[in-house]
Amino acid sequence: ERRAAVDAARGPGATADGHKVPLLANIGGPGDVSAATEAGAEGVGLFRTEFLFLDDSTKAPSEEKQVAVYRQVLEAFPEGRVVVRVLDAGADKPLDFLTPGDEPNPALGVRGLRTLLDHPEVLDGQLKALAKAADGLPVSLEVMAPMVADRADARAFAEACRAAGLDAKCGVMVEVPSAALRARSVLQEVEFLSLGTNDLAQYTFAADRQVGAVSRLQDPWQPALLDLVALAAEAAAAEGKSCGVCGEAAADPLLACVLTGLGVTSLSMGAASLPYVRATLAKHTLAQCERAASAARAADSAQDARIAAQAVLSGE
Numbered sequence: 001e002r003r004a005a006v007d008a009a010r011g012p013g014a015t016a017d018g019h020k021v022p023l024l025a026n027i028g029g030p031g032d033v034s035a036a037t038e039a040g041a042e043g044v045g046l047f048r049t050e051f052l053f054l055d056d057s058t059k060a061p062s063e064e065k066q067v068a069v070y071r072q073v074l075e076a077f078p079e080g081r082v083v084v085r086v087l088d089a090g091a092d093k094p095l096d097f098l099t100p101g102d103e104p105n106p107a108l109g110v111r112g113l114r115t116l117l118d119h120p121e122v123l124d125g126q127l128k129a130l131a132k133a134a135d136g137l138p139v140s141l142e143v144m145a146p147m148v149a150d151r152a153d154a155r156a157f158a159e160a161c162r163a164a165g166l167d168a169k170c171g172v173m174v175e176v177p178s179a180a181l182r183a184r185s186v187l188q189e190v191e192f193l194s195l196g197t198n199d200l201a202q203y204t205f206a207a208d209r210q211v212g213a214v215s216r217l218q219d220p221w222q223p224a225l226l227d228l229v230a231l232a233a234e235a236a237a238a239e240g241k242s243c244g245v246c247g248e249a250a251a252d253p254l255l256a257c258v259l260t261g262l263g264v265t266s267l268s269m270g271a272a273s274l275p276y277v278r279a280t281l282a283k284h285t286l287a288q289c290e291r292a293a294s295a296a297r298a299a300d301s302a303q304d305a306r307i308a309a310q311a312v313l314s315g316e
């Protein structure tokens, strides 16, 4: 019965009353594209380009190789959006030629955009390869930077995109609490936000995402995390810009409804979760999602937030 309900729900993501929430896929490369299109993804919300770099951690891949890989992905979504994240090296994804080996706290050190600003030729090479790959294709290309902390980071990334001659929307990931707290300021420089809830939880709770002993604090239902999501979504709405979620939180169907109620404008997840999120979203109105979001934020723990949202969404 569940399978039938999942199969029946096709087409774009929307609440029961027709509020559209594009459902996008998280991918690591061309090998993930067919699962995404089969699940009915409306595009890609997070293309983690670091997999392309992990093949050889001594140097960046050639421009030809990058163009070929990006083009394969962009061609798969002719009418859709493809959000490409520039290289997120460091911390849990170290690269020999880029990542300092002597940091006491790599997650708090030079990683993500910080690495790219220290190696502008790598960022520029990636942006130019993306511009070439998208040339002549109807796809809507969007490019975003990981680990952005403030407006200066956002400006540096936007300037790099312009300097590379990239004709794409330029955005930033919200993974550091400072970026959520000052989202309106960050949005003066870029066109969209995408919440990386995995890292946002790690940095909000000072709980290493790779340490199982503190996994309780990595729960995306934590009300403090929901507060930061709400802040970012409200800032984006005030600026007339979009604010998606591309962390694991978007893959939990119930939490996807809560995120929608908080004002998030798109949800990106592994393809396997997409049909379940689509089916659950289609059963609830935007007003119900908003009530579930308020109930979850009023709770004092992740567990109580989940129970409170479930009660609102099932008591209808």
Ligand code: PEP
Residues within 6 Å of the ligand: 046, 048, 088, 175, 195, 196, 197, 198, 199, 200, 246, 247, 248
């Ligand atoms: C995140 O941090 O939520 C995210 C989507 O990026 P990654 O998991 O690749 O760090």
Ligand code: MG
Residues within 6 Å of the ligand: 146, 175, 196, 198, 199
């Ligand atoms: Mg991240």
